[in-house]
Amino acid sequence: MKVAIWGVGLLGGSIGYILKKKKWSDKVIGIGRNSSKLEKAVSLNAIDEYMIELDDRLSEIDILVLSVPVKLMPNLVKRALPYLKKGAIITDVGSTKEYITKEIENILPKDIYFVGGHPMAGSEKTGVEALDPYLFENAIYVLTKTKNTNLSAFEKVKEMVKKLDSTLLELDVEIHDLAVASISHLPHILASSLVNTANDISNNNQNIILSLAAGGFRDTTRIAAGSPEMWRDICLTNRDKILYAIDKFKKELSNFEENIKNGNEEMLTALFRNGKEVRDKIPQRRKGILSPMIELIVFVPDKPGIIGDITKILGRNNINIKDIEVLHIRENYGGSIRVGFDVNKENEKAEEVLKNAGFEVKELK
Template sequence: MKKAAVLGIGLIGGSLALCLKERTRLEVHGFDASKESLTLAKAAGVIHEGHMRLESAVEDADVIFLAVPVGSTPRLLNRLATLPLKRGCIITDVGSTKGEIVRYAEGLDNLRGIFIGGHPMAGSHRSGVQAAQSLLFENAYYVLTPLPETPLPEVQRLSRLLERATRARLVIMNPEHHDRVVGAISHLPHIVAASLVNQVADYNASNEWFHRLAAGGFRDLTRVAASHPVMWRDILLSNRESVLALLEDWTREMEGIRRAVKDGDAQAIEAFFHKAKESREALPEGRKGVLPPVYECTVDVPDTPGEIARVAHLLGEKGINLRNIGVMENREDRAGVLRLVFDKEEELKKAVFCLKETGYRVFDPDVD
C-alpha cells in the first residue's frame, strides 16, 4: 500500500488520517467539501494533500475511508462506482450502522473495489478536524463487517493496517449482529435520553421548576440527547429493523416496572434495581466504548470570594487544561459543588491528584 484517501475530514476522518500519517508509510490524501477543513488539516499535519475533487483524491489509492455521515455514504459510493479506482483497492466506511450500507455496496456492480464495512467505536464531544487526535481509537474496539464472500486476504490486509495505525482492538462481526449490539448500547440510549428530555420539557412548559431542578444527575443521564438531530435521524432510519425490535423490548421492560409500581410489588421493584446495579458494576472499566466518555469530577469548595479562581489557577499552574467549569446549584444525588470537565482522562487524573493533595474534597463519578 502506498496511498490512502480519507473522504470527510472531520473528527473521525481527521483522526484516522492522522493515525495513518504518523504510523504508516502511506501518503494520506483528504477529500472534503469544506476548503477550510482541508486547509486546517494540512496546516496541522493531519494529511499530506487535500482535495475538493473526488477524482484526484482517490486516484491510485490503495485504501479509501468513507468518513461521512451514514446518510451520505450511499451517495458517495455511487460516485466512486463511476470512477476508475485502482485494481484491488479496499473501500471501507466508519458508520455506526452496517447492514444497510454493506448490502448497498454489494449491489453496486460497477464498484471497482472491495468494500469492507467498518466501525471504529470511539468518539468525542468535540467535532471537526481541529479535534482530531491520533490516540482517539487506541484500545477502542474497531469492528469490521465483511461479507462471507469477501476475500480473506483483503480482510487481513485491512485489519493489519488498522491495528498498526489506530492501535485499536479489531473485531470481525456479522453486519446484522453488529447493528443489534450497537443499537442496544448506543441507538436505544439516545432515543431514551431524548424522550426523557422531551417529557420534562413538556412538563416545564407549565411549571418552570422542572428545568430549574433538572441539574446534576438528570443532565448527566441525558447528555447524549444533545446529539445532532439530522445525524440521528439518518442512523435510526439506517438501522430501522434493529431499533424497532429493541424499542419493543424496551416497551415490555417499562410495562413490567409500571405494573410492579401500580401493584405495589416491592419485591419486583427491588429486583429491577438489583439486576441493574449488578449489571452496571459488571461493565468493563478502562475501555473505550461506542458512547463518548465524560472526564469530569466535582469538588467541594467553601462559599468564599476567589475560591473558584483559586481552583482554576491551581490547575493552570500544573499545566492541566480545563474544558469547562460550573457551579452546581442542585446537588441532589451528586457530591461536590464545583463541576470540572476535561478533554482527556490523563488530565482528569492529574487534576484529582492535585486537588486532593491541596486539601480539597474531590469526587470522581467513576470511583465514588
C-alpha cells in the same frame, strides 16, 4: 499504500495524519467540497493533496476511507467506482453497518472490496483543526464481516486499524448494529423521549416541574443534546435493530408498570435489583484509561486554590492524578472532591499524604 479519505474532518483527518506519520501510507489524498478546509488539512499534514472533482489520481488508490454521513456513502461510492483499480478496498467509519454494507455490496464489482468499520472514538471538538494523533488509541475499532467479505481485504484494513493503535473487534454486521442499537441508539431515543415527556408535563403544570430539574436530570439526559440530523440518520439506517430494542424495552417498562399498578413489592425489588446488579458490573474504565482506578473522596473547605493545594501535595509526592472531579462545593463552605489513582499503591500513598496535610479522606467503593 496509497489512501484516499473522503471527508477530512476530525476522524478522517486524524486517520490521514497517523497513517502518514507512521509511514504506513506514502500518499494520502483528501476528497471533499471545501478547498479552504482541504488546504488546511494539507497544512496540518492530515493529507498530501486533495481533489474536489474526482480525477485519475483515484485509480492509484489502495484504500478509500469514507468519513462522511452514512446516508451519503452509497452515492459517493457510485461516483468513485469508475476510477478505482482492481483490488482497491473501500472502508468506512459510519456508526451503523448493515445499511451501508448492503448498499455498497450491491453495487460493488467483484474485484473491488468493501470492509465496514466503526471506530468508537470521538472528541468534544470537530473539524480537521481538531485532528488528534491519539484519537483512536485504546478505543475500540469494530470491523464487520459478511459472507461476501474478501479476507485479504479484511486483513489489510485490520493492518490499518492496528496502525491507529485501536483495539480491534471483529463483529458480524447484525451483532454490531444490535449492540449500538442497545447501548447507544436506544438510550438516546429514551433520553429524548424523557425530556419531551417532562417538558409536556411541565407545560401543563405552570412550568414548575422543569425548573426543578437541575443537576441530575440534566446529567441523565446529556445524550439528548446530540445533533438531531445525525440521530435522524442513525434511526433511518439502523431501523430494524432500533425497533427491536424499543420493543424489548417497552416490555421491560411494562413489567415495571404492571408491578407498580399491582403493588407487587417482591417483583419491584427484583426488577430494581437486577438493574442495579447489571449496571454495577459495567466496566468503569473509559477510553484511554485501561487500568482500573481507585478513587478517593477528599473533603475540603472552599477557598481559592484549594484544588491547587491538593494537587500540589500529590505532585510534590510524585503521585499522578488520573482523574479529578468536584462533587459539590458550597460557596464559602467547601465540599468534596473525587480523585482517581492507578491501582498500584499510589492511592494508599495519596490517602496518607492528604491525611497528613489535614484533609478528611475516604476511599470510594
